[in-house]
Amino acid sequence: MVKAHTASQRRTFRTRNKIRRINIDRRGERETRPRLSVYRSGRQIYAQIIDDLQGITLAAASTLEVGMKEKLKNGATAQAAAEVGKLVAQRAKDAGVAKVVFDRGRYVYHGRIKALAEGAREGGLDF
Numbered sequence: 565m566v567k568a569h570t571a572s573q574r575r576t577f578r579t580r581n582k583i584r585r586i587n588i589d590r591r592g593e594r595e596t597r598p599r600l601s602v603y604r605s606g607r608q609i610y611a612q613i614i615d616d617l618q619g620i621t622l623a624a625a626s627t628l629e630v631g632m633k634e635k636l637k638n639g640a641t642a643q644a645a646a647e648v649g650k651l652v653a654q655r656a657k658d659a660g661v662a663k664v665v666f667d668r669g670r671y672v673y674h675g676r677i678k679a680l681a682e683g684a685r686e687g688g689l690d691f
Contacts (some may be wrong), residue, residue: 575670585668587668598622598666598691600684602677608639610678611652611684615638623655645676646683653687663690 569577583599598615612624625648627639632651636644640666645647656664667685671677 565674574663579667579670582664584684597663597665598648598661599665600656600689601667602669602671602680604645604671604676606640608649609680611648611680613656613659613664622659622661623652625652625655640676641677642679645679646686649680649683649685650687653684655687662688666691 569631585625598613600611600613603610608627610626610628613622617665626645627636627648632644632647633639634671638644638645652661656662666681667678668681673681681691
């Protein structure tokens with residue numbers, strides 16, 4: 565008997581396929597755009613820029629870093645997410661990355677996820 569996937573697993577599969585499709589150009593070759601991956605917990609938010617072709621993280625930022633923790637009262641706000649977006653954009657520019665694919669994962673583009681994306685755009689990332 566085949567065991568059915570849960571709703572969470574199906575959502576994850578759909579998300580991965582969308583990112584894979586976006587990251588392939590019309591000729592079928594892989595683009596060199598890394599992805600800006602976001603993880604949101606109840607108290608913090610994390611962002612990292614990943615090069616899937618090489619399998620490495622190019623830049624990362626979170627609300628748990630020393631400078632961010634002192635500046636922000638709470639890591640679970642839209643303001644904190646915008647600051648993380650600006651910080652990851654600055655680190656990406658230092659690493660030589662200007663264009664990325666936004667990977668919001670299973671999260672709805674609203675609230676903290678939207679604030680992080682807008683902060684990254686303000687910081688100079690193009691997606």
